[in-house]
Amino acid sequence: MAELVAILATTHHPFFYKTAQVLRDQPDQAPPFAAGWVRKVEAYRETLTRARPDILVMVGSDHFHQLWLDNMPQFLVGKAPFYDANYYNEEREFGLPRLLLKGHEELSAYILREGIDREFDLAFSNELRVDHSITCPIITVRPQNDLPVVPIYTNIFAPPLPRPERFVKLGRMLRELIDAWPSELRVAVIGTGHLSLELGGPRQFGPHGPDPEFDAQAVEWIANGDIDACLANVTLDSLHAPGNATHGFMDFMLMMGVAGYRKADYADNLDLFHTMEAYFTWYPNGVTQTGAGQIGDAA
Amino acid sequence: MSRYLLDKFLFTVDRDPDLVERYRDDPAGTVAWWESEEANRILGCHGGEASTWLKFTDAERDALARHDHVALFEMGAHPFLTLTLWIAMFERDHTEPLAMQLDYAAKLSQFSLPYPDITT
Numbered sequence: 001m002a003e004l005v006a007i008l009a010t011t012h013h014p015f016f017y018k019t020a021q022v023l024r025d026q027p028d029q030a031p032p033f034a035a036g037w038v039r040k041v042e043a044y045r046e047t048l049t050r051a052r053p054d055i056l057v058m059v060g061s062d063h064f065h066q067l068w069l070d071n072m073p074q075f076l077v078g079k080a081p082f083y084d085a086n087y088y089n090e091e092r093e094f095g096l097p098r099l100l101l102k103g104h105e106e107l108s109a110y111i112l113r114e115g116i117d118r119e120f121d122l123a124f125s126n127e128l129r130v131d132h133s134i135t136c137p138i139i140t141v142r143p144q145n146d147l148p149v150v151p152i153y154t155n156i157f158a159p160p161l162p163r164p165e166r167f168v169k170l171g172r173m174l175r176e177l178i179d180a181w182p183s184e185l186r187v188a189v190i191g192t193g194h195l196s197l198e199l200g201g202p203r204q205f206g207p208h209g210p211d212p213e214f215d216a217q218a219v220e221w222i223a224n225g226d227i228d229a230c231l232a233n234v235t236l237d238s239l240h241a242p243g244n245a246t247h248g249f250m251d252f253m254l255m256m257g258v259a260g261y262r263k264a265d266y267a268d269n270l271d272l273f274h275t276m277e278a279y280f281t282w283y284p285n286g287v288t289q290t291g292a293g294q295i296g297d298a299a
Numbered sequence: 300m301s302r303y304l305l306d307k308f309l310f311t312v313d314r315d316p317d318l319v320e321r322y323r324d325d326p327a328g329t330v331a332w333w334e335s336e337e338a339n340r341i342l343g344c345h346g347g348e349a350s351t352w353l354k355f356t357d358a359e360r361d362a363l364a365r366h367d368h369v370a371l372f373e374m375g376a377h378p379f380l381t382l383t384l385w386i387a388m389f390e391r392d393h394t395e396p397l398a399m400q401l402d403y404a405a406k407l408s409q410f411s412l413p414y415p416d417i418t419t
Contacts, residue, residue, distance in 0.1 A: 064310055064380060068342055069303055069419050089313055093386055157379070159418040200378025201414060202407040205400040244378060244414055273397075 002181040005188055006051035007282040008044075009222060009255035011275060012060070012136035012192035014094035016041065021095070033272060040270050040279065041140045047266045047281040048141045051188055055104050056142065056149045057111075057174065059191030059251055060133030061156045065089075066125075073123035074162050075170060077115070078130070078151040079108035085130045085138075099135055104148035107181065111150065114177050120170060128153075137190050154254065156193070156247045164234050167250040168227060171257020189258050193251030195219070195276045196242035203243060205274050211242035215269075215276040218249060222280050223267040227256050252278075259284075302375045303419040304353050308333060308363060309371075309380035311342075313387060323388040327364040334360065369406050375415040 020038050023030040065087045067073065085099040108124075115122045130151050138145050152174075155161055171191075178187050195218050196211035203210040221230040230253060239246045259282040266281040308330070312318045322329040339350040355363070362370035366388075371381050385403060393399040 064377070065314075068310065069306060070342060087314070088316060089383060089387065092316075093383065158377075200372070200380075200382035200403075202404050202410050204382070204404045205397050240414070241412060 002178055002183040003186050004175070004178050004284050005053055005186045006048055007255060007259045007284065008048060008137070008141065008188065008190040009252050009259070009278075009280045010044070010137060010140070010190075010192050011194055011277045011279075012133050013272070013275060013277055014090065014096060014132045014136060016136065017097070017139050018095040033270075037270060037272070037277070040268055040277070044266075044268060044279040044281070045141045045143075047279075048188060048190070050287075051283065052186060053147060053188035054185040055107060055187050056147050057107070057152065057178065057187060057189045058134050058137065058149050059152045059154065059189070059254055060130070060137075061193075061248065061251060062153050063131055063133065063157065065131045066129050067153065067155075069158060072155060072158050073153070074155045075120065076123040076125055076128075076153040077108055077112050078103065078128040078149075078153075079105055079112060079124050080126050080128055081105060083128055083130045083134075083149065083151060085135045087129070087131055090132050094132065096132055096135065096139075099138065099145060101130065101134070101138065101145060101151075102148040104150055107183075107185075107187075108150045110181055111152075111174070111177055114180075115173060118173055120173060133192055137192050141190065154251055156250050161236060161247060161250075163236055164239075164250050164253050165231060167254040168231065168257035171254040172260075173257075174254075175258045175260065189255070191251050191255040191258070193255075194245060194248030195252075195278060197245040197248060197275055198243035199245040201244045207273055208271055209243070209274065209276040211246075212271075212276070214242035214246070215278075218252070219267070219269055219276070219278055222252055222256060222278070223264045225256065225259060225262040225264065225282075227253075227261060230256065255280075301353065301355060301359060302417070304338060304355060305359055305363070305371065305374060305376040306380055306419060307338070307353075309376060309384050311337060313380065313384040319384065319387045322384075326366050330355075330360060330363045368403060369409075372407055372410065373415055375417045377417050378414075 019034045023034040080103045083101040086096045090096045195215040196209040198204040198210040264280040268279045270277040338353045390399045
């Protein structure tokens with residue numbers, strides 16, 4: 001069977017790419033937080049590298065790029081040999097590069113068939129251009145972009161949304177499917193979302209995330225694998241309070257479903273303007289390599 | 300109320316560099332043209348299979364024609380779509396980083412939770 005070698009759950013901050021570029025090319029122009037941010041990301045990248053994955057299952061959310069309100073899937077699996085990536089408005093606003101990712105149609109087809117048979121009516125796409133929710137983690141944790149991917153999109157953006165429980169359940173199902181996949185490949189699942197976040201509202205772009213108290217609580221839930229406490233406190237309605245784009249936290253909850261009731265093997269975060277950045281990794285079969293950070297070590 | 304159509308306007312303008320400039324320079328004219336020529340286009344269909352029933356209310360047309368992001372927020376236009384397009388159009392008019400975004404937020408300071416519903 002395939003081996004699930006690492007589970008990564010992290011924020012996706014589209015300004016990282018540009019910040020790292022400025023730090024490299026014009027360090028005197030870089031903002032004061034740039035060097036610390038790059039160090040954190042490089043340390044986080046190592047948590048994936050040491051797991052030596054062959055293939056990446058990547059959970060993200062389209063930001064009104066290809067998926068639109070006339071035909072909006074709740075959960076969608078890409079099934080294509082390639083995925084072009086990033087859009088004009090992401091180049092314009094974030095300076096993100098255009099990329100081409102390789103696909104893995106066999107794993108896509110397996111997840112679709114088995115998922116549908118388990119009563120998750122997954123939508124699919126044979127021609128999907130992915131956006132920064134998928135490419136930000138490529139840039140941060142696999143910048144060589146050398147592995148095939150299976151993109152999985154969730155709707156955290158266009159209500160009516162699936163409830164948080166549904167995200168956790170999808171994560172659990174993905175875990176079961178990958179564990180049972182008849183393959184010798186080493187699989188990593190990487191999912192990105194948000195902690196508290198406000199976009200286009202009165203609380204946007206403050207000196208911290210809009211709700212530091214929520215962020216601290218959320219980091220604790222994720223780091224401790226406390227799915228039950230998270231589910232007991234998070235609803236579609238409650239997620240409006242920390243910030244109007246905080247429903248992206250449900251992608252973290254999906255990843256908690258993949259990881260199960262288990263403390264993260266690596267947990268780190270960074271308080272930036274506008275958001276709290278967070279980085280978590282689990283090794284389902286333990287860490288045989290040396291040097292894995294423990295909770296709090298890297299913070 | 301046609302919240303969906305507001306979002307469709309913001310979405311289709313934001314993804315087209317020429318339309319971003321056109322809307323910045325001539326908001327009323329762009330809105331009138333778009334409502335007449337583009338509002339009923341089904342994005343995934345052949346042009347001959349357009350819809351027939353989509354139009355703005357007077358208040359919606361007016362908010363778009365005045366670049367009034369506060370009114371759009373109040374009507375429940377998707378805040379991500381509005382913000383992204385406004386950054387494309389107006390960030391260039393500010394010299395300090397994030398000045399445009401902070402000004403945009405300050406103009407929305409009258410709103411408290413719960414914010415206007417954005418469900419379409």
